[in-house]
Amino acid sequence: MEEPSHAHSPAGHPDPAGWELWRLPSRAVALVLVVEATAVASVATHLGSPAGAAFTGEALALAAFLTFLSVVHTELATGIERIRRRAAETSYFDLSSVWTFAAALLLPPALAAGVIAAVYLHLWQRVWRPAKVPLHRHLYTTATVVLAAGAAHAAVEQAGGLPATPDDVAGVAGIAVAVLLYVVVNTLLVAGVIALTNEWPGVRALVGRLDDNALEVATLCMGGLAAVVIGSTPWLVALVLPPILVLHRAVLVRQLEEVASTDAKTGLLNSAAWQAEAGRAVRRAQRANGAAAVLILDLDHFKLVNDAHGHLAGDEVLAAVAAQLRAGVRENDFVGRFGGEEFVVLLADLPSGATGRAEVRAVAERLRRLVAELDVPVCTPDGNLTISGLTVSVGGASVPADGTTLDHVLKVADASLYAAKRGGRNLVRIAGPVQIPEPRTAAG
Known part of the structure; x- marks a missing residue:
C-alpha cells in the first residue's frame, strides 16, 4: 500500500481508499494480498x-x-542505490540480499523475518522512499523476501545445517539448494504480479535479464559465505563489505551505460x-x-x-x-x-x-497496421483528446540479398522508404536484390 501523501481522511490519517494498490487490476491486487x-x-x-x-540471547545478538x-x-551505498533505483526498469535486484540470505541460513525463520x-524498513527510508517508489511495492517485496528466506532456511535445515567441516x-x-530456492521463489512471486498487472510484457520484463539474475545469485553466494564465516569467526564478515560496494559501482556503471x-x-x-x-x-x-533485415x-x-496539438502531444504520439x-x-x-519521426527495426x-x-514483408505490414489502428489519448491546451488516423511508410532491405554491410542495407531500405512515400504513403516497399550498387573498393 502506497505511502498516502495524496489521500487523507478528514482527521489527517491515511485514507486506505487512496492507496495506489487499488489502481492495479483486481487479479494483481488479489495476488499481492495473498502473498x-x-x-x-x-x-x-x-x-x-x-x-x-523464545529466542536465545545469542540468536537475538546475531x-x-x-x-x-x-x-x-546501505549507508555506504545510499547514493549509488538511489541512482540504480531510478535507472532500473521493471526488474530491480537489491544487493541487501547478502544480509537477508545470511539471516535465513543462520536464524530461526521468525527471527530472520524480523531482520x-x-x-527493508531502513531501505525504504534511505533508498526507496526518496526514489518515490510506491509503498505497496515495498511491502510486497518484503513479503516475497520473507517467503524466499523461509524456503532457503528449510533447505539448509533439511541438509543438517551449515557445513561444519571441510568434507560436509x-x-x-544445502546452501546451493537454498540459493536456488531463494531466487526461484522471489522471482516467481515478483514475475506473477508483473504479469497480472500488465498485458504480456515479455520474459525479460518478468524475470529480468540473465546478467541481473547472475548478479542476484552472486550476491546470495556472498551471503552464504558470510553465514559460514559468522559461524566461525564473526568479525571476518566485515570483509564482505568492500567487494559488495565495488559490485554496487560496477552495476551502476552498466545501468548508466544503458541510460x-x-x-x-x-x-x-x-x-x-x-x-x-x-x-x-x-x-x-x-x-x-x-x-537479417x-x-x-x-x-x-x-x-x-x-x-x-503541440510538441508535448507529439512526444506522446512518438512514445505510443x-x-x-x-x-x-x-x-x-x-x-x-x-x-x-523516423524509426528503424533490425x-x-x-x-x-x-x-x-516473405517474413520481412509480413512483419512490415503488421507494423504498418499496428500504427494505423493506434488511438493515442493526449492532453492539449484545448483539453483531452484522442489522436487517431496515424500512418507510417515502411521501407525494407535484407542481408545478404540487398547488401553485405549494415550501411549499404540501410541505404537500400531508405530508398525503399522513399518509394513508399512517392507511392502515396501508408505503404510497405521491400527492396528487390541489390537496387543500389555496392560501394566499390579502392582495388575495384
Whole structure:
C-alpha cells in the first residue's frame, strides 16, 4: 500500500481508499494480498511453534549484528542505490540480499523475518522512499523476501545445517539448494504480479535479464559465505563489505551505460546504440550464412500533429508508436529511433531466401497496421483528446540479398522508404536484390 501523501481522511490519517494498490487490476491486487497474508501467517506459525516461542540471547545478538551490517552497507551505498533505483526498469535486484540470505541460513525463520523487516524498513527510508517508489511495492517485496528466506532456511535445515567441516558435502549442497530456492521463489512471486498487472510484457520484463539474475545469485553466494564465516569467526564478515560496494559501482556503471543508449522520449535504442546492436546482428548472420533485415519507418505528416496539438502531444504520439513497434516484433529484434519521426527495426536470425523475404514483408505490414489502428489519448491546451488516423511508410532491405554491410542495407531500405512515400504513403516497399550498387573498393 502506497505511502498516502495524496489521500487523507478528514482527521489527517491515511485514507486506505487512496492507496495506489487499488489502481492495479483486481487479479494483481488479489495476488499481492495473498502473498502478504501468507508471509504474515508463516511468521505467526513459526512464532507459535516450540522452536519459535523464545529466542536465545545469542540468536537475538546475531540478528542485531546482521541488521547493523545491513545498515552500514546501505549507508555506504545510499547514493549509488538511489541512482540504480531510478535507472532500473521493471526488474530491480537489491544487493541487501547478502544480509537477508545470511539471516535465513543462520536464524530461526521468525527471527530472520524480523531482520528482513528491519533491513527493508531502513531501505525504504534511505533508498526507496526518496526514489518515490510506491509503498505497496515495498511491502510486497518484503513479503516475497520473507517467503524466499523461509524456503532457503528449510533447505539448509533439511541438509543438517551449515557445513561444519571441510568434507560436509551435504551442508554445501544445502546452501546451493537454498540459493536456488531463494531466487526461484522471489522471482516467481515478483514475475506473477508483473504479469497480472500488465498485458504480456515479455520474459525479460518478468524475470529480468540473465546478467541481473547472475548478479542476484552472486550476491546470495556472498551471503552464504558470510553465514559460514559468522559461524566461525564473526568479525571476518566485515570483509564482505568492500567487494559488495565495488559490485554496487560496477552495476551502476552498466545501468548508466544503458541510460546513455536509450532514447529519452520513446524508451527505444537511440541511433548509435541501435547501429551497434544491428551491426553485430548483421555480422552474426553473415557468419552463420543466415539472413537479417532492416526496416525504416517514417510517420506520415507528423508535422501536422505537432502544429495542431503541440510538441508535448507529439512526444506522446512518438512514445505510443514506439510501444506498438516494440510489441510487434520478437524479443531478439532491435527497435530504435533514428531521429525526428523516423524509426528503424533490425529483424535478426531470419531464414534465407524467399522465406526470409516473405517474413520481412509480413512483419512490415503488421507494423504498418499496428500504427494505423493506434488511438493515442493526449492532453492539449484545448483539453483531452484522442489522436487517431496515424500512418507510417515502411521501407525494407535484407542481408545478404540487398547488401553485405549494415550501411549499404540501410541505404537500400531508405530508398525503399522513399518509394513508399512517392507511392502515396501508408505503404510497405521491400527492396528487390541489390537496387543500389555496392560501394566499390579502392582495388575495384
